[in-house]
Amino acid sequence: LATAAAVSFGAAAASAQTVGFSQIGSESGWRAAETTLTRQQAEERGIDLKFSDAQQRQENQISAMRSFIAQGVDAILLAPVVATGWDSVLEEAQEAEIPVVLLDRQVDSSEDLYLTAVGSDLVHEGEVAGQWLVDNVGDEECRVVELQGTTGSSPAIKRKQGFENAIEGSDNIEIVRSQTGDFTRTGGKEVMESFLQAEDGGGNICALFAHNDDMAIGAIQAMKEAGVNPGEDVKVVSIDGVPDIFRAMADGDANATVELTPNMAGPAFDALNAYWEDGTTPPKFIQTESRLYTQEDDPEAEYEARKDLGY
Numbered sequence: 001l002a003t004a005a006a007v008s009f010g011a012a013a014a015s016a017q018t019v020g021f022s023q024i025g026s027e028s029g030w031r032a033a034e035t036t037l038t039r040q041q042a043e044e045r046g047i048d049l050k051f052s053d054a055q056q057r058q059e060n061q062i063s064a065m066r067s068f069i070a071q072g073v074d075a076i077l078l079a080p081v082v083a084t085g086w087d088s089v090l091e092e093a094q095e096a097e098i099p100v101v102l103l104d105r106q107v108d109s110s111e112d113l114y115l116t117a118v119g120s121d122l123v124h125e126g127e128v129a130g131q132w133l134v135d136n137v138g139d140e141e142c143r144v145v146e147l148q149g150t151t152g153s154s155p156a157i158k159r160k161q162g163f164e165n166a167i168e169g170s171d172n173i174e175i176v177r178s179q180t181g182d183f184t185r186t187g188g189k190e191v192m193e194s195f196l197q198a199e200d201g202g203g204n205i206c207a208l209f210a211h212n213d214d215m216a217i218g219a220i221q222a223m224k225e226a227g228v229n230p231g232e233d234v235k236v237v238s239i240d241g242v243p244d245i246f247r248a249m250a251d252g253d254a255n256a257t258v259e260l261t262p263n264m265a266g267p268a269f270d271a272l273n274a275y276w277e278d279g280t281t282p283p284k285f286i287q288t289e290s291r292l293y294t295q296e297d298d299p300e301a302e303y304e305a306r307k308d309l310g311y
C-alpha cells in the first residue's frame with residue numbers, strides 16, 4: 001500500500017477529490033444521521049461525494065464499490081453491512097490504488113486491504129451496557145431479553161460478546177431470549193412482542209438489552225401495548241444515543257444508552273486528506289468515544305441538543 005500511495009497521491013491532490021460512499025441503508029436513526037453528517041463533512045471540505053445506498057445488501061455494496069473503482073474515484077468509504085466476504089473487492093480496490101476507509105462496522109479481512117477504520121470499540125459498548133445492568137439489579141434474579149443487530153454484522157457480534165463479558169460474574173443475571181431485530185424499530189417491536197408472549201406477558205422479564213436504540217424504541221412500544229411499564233417493570237439499556245432514546249429516558253421509559261458519534265466521516269476525511277497530501281498513513285483503527293448516559297444525566301437537555309441534527 002505504501003508504494004501504491006507514492007504513485008497516486010501527487011496526481012490526486014491536483015484537483016477536487018471524489019469519494020465514493022457505500023452506505024448500508026437507512027435502518028436506524030443513527031444511520032440516517034451518519035449519512036447526513038457524511039454529506040455535510042464532504043461539502044465543507046469541497047469533496048465530491050458519490051453516495052450509494054445498498055438497502056442492507058452486501059451484493060449491492062460490492063457492485064457499488066466496483067462501479068466506484070471503474071470511475072477511478074480518489075477513495076472509497078465503506079460501511080460494511082456484514083463482517084465477512086470482502087476480500088475480493090478490497091483487493092480490486094487495492095490493485096486500482098484506491099484507498100478504502102471503513103466506517104462504523106468492521107470486516108474480517110486482513111488489515112492490509114484497507115487504509116484505516118473509523119469506529120467505536122464495539123465490544124466495549126456491550127460491556128458498558130452490561131456493567132450498567134450489573135450495577136443496577138443488585139442481587140435480584142434477572143431474566144434478560146436481548147435484541148440483536150443484523151446477523152453477521154460486527155456490532156451485533158461484538159456488542160453481544162461485550163454484554164456477556166460484563167454479566168459473566170453475576171449468577172443472578174441470565175440472557176433467556178436473544179433474537180435479531182435487524183437494527184430497526186419494527187424489528188424490535190415485533191421480536192419484543194414474541195418475547196413478551198413467551199415470558200408470561202412480560203412478567204418474567206427483568207431487563208432488555210437492545211443492540212441499538214431504534215430496536216429499544218420499538219420494544220418500548222410493544223411493552224406499552226402489552227400493559228408492561230418499560231423503564232420500571234423492565235429495565236431498558238441500549239446503544240447509539242439518538243434523540244428519541246433521550247426523549248424516552250426523559251419520560252422514564254428507557255434507562256440507559258451508550259452514545260456512538262454519527263460523525264465518522266470527519267476523522268475519515270482528515271485521514272484521507274493527510275494521505276492524499278503526502279502519503280501519511282493513519283493508524284489502522286481510529287477510535288471514537290463511547291459514553292454512558294442514564295436518566296440522571298438530564299436526558300431532556302441531551303434530547304434538545306440533538307433533535308435538530310437530522311436524526
Ligand code: GYE
Nearest residue numbers: 028030031104155183212
Ligand atoms: O449502532 C446501529 C446501526 O454499525 C455501529 O448500525 C453501527 C450500527 C448502529 O444501524 O444503529
